Amino acid sequence: MKEKCLETRKIYSGRVVALRIDRVMLPSGRKSIREVVEHRGAVAAIPVKGDKIILIRQYRYPVDEVIYEIPAGTREKNETPDETMARELEEEIGYRAGRLTHLFTFYSTPGFTTEKISIYLAEELEPVERRPEHDENIEVVEVEKERIPEMIKNGEIRDGKTIAALCYYMLGAG
Amino acid sequence: MKEKCLETRKIYSGRVVALRIDRVMLPSGRKSIREVVEHRGAVAAIPVKGDKIILIRQYRYPVDEVIYEIPAGTREKNETPDETMARELEEEIGYRAGRLTHLFTFYSTPGFTTEKISIYLAEELEPVERRPEHDENIEVVEVEKERIPEMIKNGEIRDGKTIAALCYYMLGAG
Numbered sequence: 001m002k003e004k005c006l007e008t009r010k011i012y013s014g015r016v017v018a019l020r021i022d023r024v025m026l027p028s029g030r031k032s033i034r035e036v037v038e039h040r041g042a043v044a045a046i047p048v049k050g051d052k053i054i055l056i057r058q059y060r061y062p063v064d065e066v067i068y069e070i071p072a073g074t075r076e077k078n079e080t081p082d083e084t085m086a087r088e089l090e091e092e093i094g095y096r097a098g099r100l101t102h103l104f105t106f107y108s109t110p111g112f113t114t115e116k117i118s119i120y121l122a123e124e125l126e127p128v129e130r131r132p133e134h135d136e137n138i139e140v141v142e143v144e145k146e147r148i149p150e151m152i153k154n155g156e157i158r159d160g161k162t163i164a165a166l167c168y169y170m171l172g173a174g
Numbered sequence: 175m176k177e178k179c180l181e182t183r184k185i186y187s188g189r190v191v192a193l194r195i196d197r198v199m200l201p202s203g204r205k206s207i208r209e210v211v212e213h214r215g216a217v218a219a220i221p222v223k224g225d226k227i228i229l230i231r232q233y234r235y236p237v238d239e240v241i242y243e244i245p246a247g248t249r250e251k252n253e254t255p256d257e258t259m260a261r262e263l264e265e266e267i268g269y270r271a272g273r274l275t276h277l278f279t280f281y282s283t284p285g286f287t288t289e290k291i292s293i294y295l296a297e298e299l300e301p302v303e304r305r306p307e308h309d310e311n312i313e314v315v316e317v318e319k320e321r322i323p324e325m326i327k328n329g330e331i332r333d334g335k336t337i338a339a340l341c342y343y344m345l346g347a348g
Contacts, residue, residue, distance in 0.1 A: 001233040001240055001311050011186050012193060014209045016286050019186060019193050024235060027311055034235040035188045037211050039286070059175045060284040061198060061208040066175055067284060106332045109282035109289060110234040110241060112190050112213070117283075117334070137175050137201055149345055158280045160291070160334050167341030171323055 001027055003034070016074075017113075039115035043085045044072035044161050045100065045122040046169050047093060049142065053166065054093050054125075055157075057139040068141070068151070069159045070166070072117070085120050091131050093140050098124025103168060108160060119165045145170060175201055177208070190248075191287075213289035217259045218246035218335050219274065219296040220343050221267060223316065227340065228267050228299075229331075231313040242315070242325070243333045244340070246291070259294050265305050267314050272298025277342060282334060293339045319344060 007023040018038040026032055047054040047070070059066045073088035075081065082100060089095055105118040130140075143151070148166050151157040157166070181197040192212040200206055221228040221244070229242045247262035249255065256274060263269055279292040304314075317325070322340050325331040331340070 002238070003233065003235050012195075014195065015207065016209050017193075017211065019191075019211075021186075021188065022235070033189065035190050036236045037191065037193075037286070042285075059177065060281075061177050061196070062210045062286060062288050063281050063284045063290075064176070065284075067281070104326050104332075104337070105329060106326075106334050106337055107234075107237050107241070108334045109287070109291075110237045110239075110333060111216075112211075112236060113283070113287070114236050115283060116237075149342070152278050152280075152342060155279060158278075159284060160280050160282045160338055163278070163280055163342065164334055164338040167338065167345050168323070168326060171341050171345050 003027070003032075006031070035112055037113040037115075039113055040074060041116045041118075042072055042074045042161075043081050043088070043118045043120065044070050044165060045085050045089060045097070045120040046070055046103075046165050047089065047095060047097070047122040047125055048169075049125055051145055052142040053145060053148070054095070055141050055143050055162070056092055057141055059137060067159050068143075068157045068162060070162045072161065081118055085122075089122055090128055092138055094128055094130030095122070095125040096128045097122035098126065103165070106164065117161050119161070119168070121169065177201070177206075180205070209286055211287040211289075213287055214248055215288075215290045215292075216246055216248045216335075217255050217262070217292045217294065218244050218339060219259050219263060219271070219294040220244055220277075220339050221263065221269060221271070221296040221299055222343075223299055225319055226316040227319060227322070228269070229315050229317050229336070230266055231315060233311060241333050242317075242331045242336060244336045246335065255292055259296070263296055264302055266312055268302055268304030269296070269299040270302045271296035272300065277339070280338065291335050293335070293342070295343065
């Protein structure tokens with residue numbers, strides 16, 4: 001079922017993504033083109049505080065909206081996924097997690113990008129001084145777990161990793 | 175909180191995605207670069223057949239794996255989302271849905287792409303002749319609902335829209 005790369009052409013290499021266009025051979029023998037957005041992957045966590053989840057609200061330029069998300073980040077050089085997650089929790093919501101448990105890992109949208117996101121559960125939260133990164137303009141909000149399904153249905157929560165993570169978590173917890 | 179576009183540069187325009195690089199002004203007054211992968215959006219449906227969900231297994235070139243997904247597709251010219259969904263269900267799994275209900279809509283990964291995915295529930299399924307599209311190499315499988323959380327946890331199901339859709343559905347149904 002695999003497709004074989006015949007030729008690859010690098011179009012762009014940037015800060016967050018790179019784009020390459022591959023000419024491929026399909027299993028049928030026909031030839032086609034595949035557009036691949038390369039991304040180095042991300043981690044995200046569900047910060048649980050009693051019957052509330054801590055979410056952030058942040059502006060996302062590609063969709064030109066301020067949206068709710070669970071805290072997340074991309075790995076910096078020489079960091080393990082656990083280290084990235086711990087750093088992002090401090091930077092984005094100002095908490096250190098006593099317990100960080102990996103739940104699952106998925107591809108955000110595998111039709112055109114390599115991006116893989118690992119979801120953690122962050123528990124036993126202790127407040128620390130928040131150290132927001134330059135350029136980040138983040139509001140921290142606490143949301144009652146029971147409001148989440150409704151917030152997804154009415155479009156208030158509309159970030160893919162956030163919906164996947166919260167629904168998976170609530171399915172197991174419920 | 176918004177960021178203002180100062181200058182936009184089109185890098186690539188292809189079959190599935192387009193890439194543009196924008197120079198922006200942040201709320202702080204500082205300037206930065208934003209990489210935006212434009213995508214025309216997709217629809218996907220959860221086909222429910224008794225206590226089973228119909229999934230497809232298909233090869234995805236960017237991640238070089240055969241993965242489980244709910245049926246999905248991108249809109250063709252002049253189609254409404256409902257028409258796209260009905261067409262994709264026939265092409266990909268060979269069923270016509272007597273009832274198609276919109277559940278929610280989300281951004282697949284809004285940090286770098288405009289892609290928006292609308293999730294439907296497909297019920298009252300009637301078999302029709304399957305008409306797979308050229309280039310598609312799809313296997314249709316029926317999975318028991320109760321196996322799904324475990325398949326996400328162990329990485330068997332690892333497509334974002336599929337996890338978001340199935341967990342949301344099971345949360346409401348359970």
